Amino acid sequence: MNLSNELDAQELQVKLQALKTEIWALAHSHKGDTLTLLTLLRTLEEAHREIRDSLFQDSLPDNRQTLYALLKDIEELGGWPYVARMKLRSLLTNFPEASISENESTAND
Template sequence: MYVNTELKQQENNPRLETIAEMVQSVAKKYQEDTLKLLALLRLLESLHREIRDSLFLESLPRDRQTLYTLLKNIEEEGGWPYIHRLKLQSLLKNLPENTFSELHLEKNTQSLVECETSKSLSLKQGEIS
């Protein structure tokens, strides 16, 4: 787990350490459950966005010295906090090759079923096909 040690020493905030440990613990508990891990990631992203758009923006520096300190920290500690979304291409890389043919077959089968269903519905409604 990556934790910025300088920030940790600077703030010496056991609450943040506890939160990080709790999130890691929950993630490990859900290790084999993709949907629960996805829910956890969505929650973290939502919290990130909420904190950034309200509390963080309101707390931005109002004088040069404080702004300089913030910018210096951003430069030294690795930039602006951002949650990167997984791109679809990255997700697809992990699927076995035969999955695509299965998906294509499923789609074609589903289309045939929809055609047959709509055809029979049309006949029931008295339409001539």
């Protein structure tokens, strides 16, 4: 990697860290507001999907050497990016068992 590429990579890291800090501040300012935080998560997931499906896929290598370099980078520097979704069971951990049982019996009536 030459000096120009290293400077570009450092500049990118600074910008990404600033963006991450801004997103975290936005999320923190809506602490406790489930619907707003859910909207934020949906927006991040949508941005991830749009970048992956357009810009990233268009930039994928077209020869073995660059594919190998990409795979090596993925392996060495953190793996494949993934936006995880919560499982419904995780949401239910905040409810007491009695409330769940009560809702189930009401639904069965």
